[in-house]
Amino acid sequence: MIRHSIIYAENDFDDYFLLKTAFEYVREDIDLIHVDDGWELLERLQKISLPSLYPSLIILDINMSGVGGKETLNLLKATKRNSHIPVAMYTSYNNETERMFYQKTGIEMISKPSAFDELVEKAKYFGEQCDLAINENID
Numbered sequence: 001m002i003r004h005s006i007i008y009a010e011n012d013f014d015d016y017f018l019l020k021t022a023f024e025y026v027r028e029d030i031d032l033i034h035v036d037d038g039w040e041l042l043e044r045l046q047k048i049s050l051p052s053l054y055p056s057l058i059i060l061d062i063n064m065s066g067v068g069g070k071e072t073l074n075l076l077k078a079t080k081r082n083s084h085i086p087v088a089m090y091t092s093y094n095n096e097t098e099r100m101f102y103q104k105t106g107i108e109m110i111s112k113p114s115a116f117d118e119l120v121e122k123a124k125y126f127g128e129q130c131d132l133a134i135n136e137n138i139d
Contacts, residue, residue: 004056004130005031009041009072010090011064015112019059022116022123030127037064038072045082054085056130062091062098062109073107086133088126 004027010016016034023032033055035041041058048054058076062069069089076082089102089109102109113119 003029003031004127005033006057006059006126006130007033007035007041007044007055008059008061008090009035009038009064009069010059010061011036011066012061015061018116018119019123022119023127025120026124027127030130036066038067038069038075041072042075042082045076045085056086056133057126058085058087059090059126060087062089063093086129088129 008016008019010019013034016032020032020034023030033044035044038060041060045054060069060072064072067075069091073087073089076085076087087107089107090112091098091109092112094111099109110122110125113122
C-alpha cells in the first residue's frame with residue numbers, strides 16, 4: 001500500500017483537527033501534516049531531499065494570517081521544485097469571483113463544510129486526488 005502525505009496549511013488548529021479526524025474515518029494510508037502558514041509550508045518543502053518525500057497534495061486555507069493562501073500558491077507555482085505538487089484551496093467563504101479565478105489557473109477552490117459527514121466526504125475527495133496524482137506520475 002502506498003502511503004500519501006498531505007500538508008494542510010491552516011492557522012486554525014480546530015479546522016486541522018476536524019479534517020484529521022475525518023481522514024481517520026476514511027483512509028489509513030494518509031498522513032495529514034499541519035503547518036500554521038505559508039512560510040512554514042515553504043520552509044518544510046525546502047527541507048525535502050528526495051522526490052519520493054514530496055506530499056501528494058497541499059491544502060491551503062485561503063484566509064491564513066501572515067502569508068495567505070493565494071500568496072502561498074503563487075510562491076509554490078513560481079518555484080520549479082514545488083510547482084508539480086497538486087494544490088487545493090480550502091475556504092470558509094464562498095466567493096464566486098475567487099472561485100472563477102482559481103478555476104482559470106487549474107486550481108480547485110473547495111468550501112469547508114459545516115457538518116462532519118460532509119467533512120468526511122471532503123476527506124474522501126482529497127484522498128482520491130492523492131490517488132490520481134500517484135497514477136499520473138506512474139503513467
